[in-house]
Amino acid sequence: MKRKYIVLLAIFFFLAISGLILIQISWIRNAIAITDQQFRYMANKALESVVLDLEEKELIESIVEEIEPASSDSVTVIVPANSPFARKLQGFHPNATLDNKYGLNTTDETVSITSSGHKIFIASENISPYSSGEINEPSPQVMHSEIKGRVSNKIIFLENLMEKVLRNTPDIRDRINPEDIQKRLRAALNNVEIYLDFEFSIRSGRLGTIWKTPGFTDKPGTNKFIIQLFPNDPVPSQNQIVLYCLQEQQYKLAKIGNLGFFSMLFTLLLILLSTGTFIVIFRQKKISEIRNDFINNMTHELKTPISTISLASQMLADNSIPEKDKNTEGLAKIISDESTRLKYQVEKVLQMAIFEKVRMKLNKVDIDMHSLLNKTINNFNLQIRNCNGTIKKEFQATNALVVADEVHINNAISNLIDNAIKYSKDKPDILIATQNYSKGIEISVTDYGIGISKENLNRIFEKFYRVPSGNVHNVKGFGLGLSYVLKIIEEHNGEIKVESNLNKGTKFVIYLPQNGTK
16 A cells, blocks of 8 residues: 555544544533532532522521510410421420429420410420310410400511510521531531531631631632531521542542543553554564665666676686686676675575574673784775875773673674774775773764754664665665664664764764673
């Protein structure tokens, strides 16, 4: 498949993945928003129930305290069992000691006693407050009072109660019990299935914060719920409960459940797998292109010596050429040199193929690196002289002994010197230096040639990769040399580094441990 089709396929694929991700993100955001709305609704509902309970409790206490006796009898009123007020009064005992005083602590009677000692009877059956015939005995005076009088008394009672409520609004500190409010908040939140810990405060517009839990903070960033206390006061006040729940975000995420988690997980896996797939595809495409270039280059490299050997052989076999003009010795040398070159190229390919399949077997012995370098440099003297170049030596290592494979180390150094000659401009100027470091020896090969660009510098050790040589047309090879060098150095537990600048030259530095181990 052509590269442009792979690119188009990748673009469309990632557009589809991006759309899927956006849909997943939108769904998760909507789910979080819905959960947030539900949480707010339930929390506000809990706060409203607490405020209503507090207001009803205060109202009941005010009504009970305002009840006045109709006569000298302590009984004040009988409330029908089916009335809403009776349901509110059930179990209301503002002064339990008076129950014992009046002998009303038995379960047979349903009564409440005010702090002034007045009794409120809640009838055991549904009765009409205006039907004197259905009122049970508690007080003869109440039994025989006229309907008109009772109605007048109730009107007066209600007027007095409303007048007190309208005229007198107690201080907020006298109207609340923080511990009681805290218990009510806990119960109300539990009723709406919010079991999170919470912090709250009670504040007044006139007095500021008058009470708060120990962990309460006013720092921004917390999701606070605020509700007015006693909202039905005749004169609206700025008394408020301020509440926030701890670990609210974790609660919301838990509400979304495993569906949201697995949605994100599988979306992430899909992104990783698709990205990895296309990375592999592009790498395989690049490797395919490099291998095609390698095959074309190898064909040319092998064809050249074969053609030269064939031509020299034909000249030797041509009987039309006199023996004295054949230059048999020169032709034989050409055949020998080209055969050696052909053998060297084939060995390179075979060596790299072997390296891919099995671990290299090295014959490590003690080597004097200075002696080895001198031999390697001598092999290039003829080539250097033909190019009018120079090879300088700066052997500063005081200990040049290394445990290594002589053949492979020699081949690695030869590759670096050969590259230095190839990629020099006109006259190769090469510097080979050594020096010791803490655990071994450092060998550097420096040239002042065309250099390597930064984008190519990171790829020079890749198999089959060849740096573009620009105007230098005599550079030949398979792109295996530096990959072979890297392999050899790594097998010796060493390192190789490269520094290069365009048109200024390149420096290869090899670090070899002297004992052969890291």
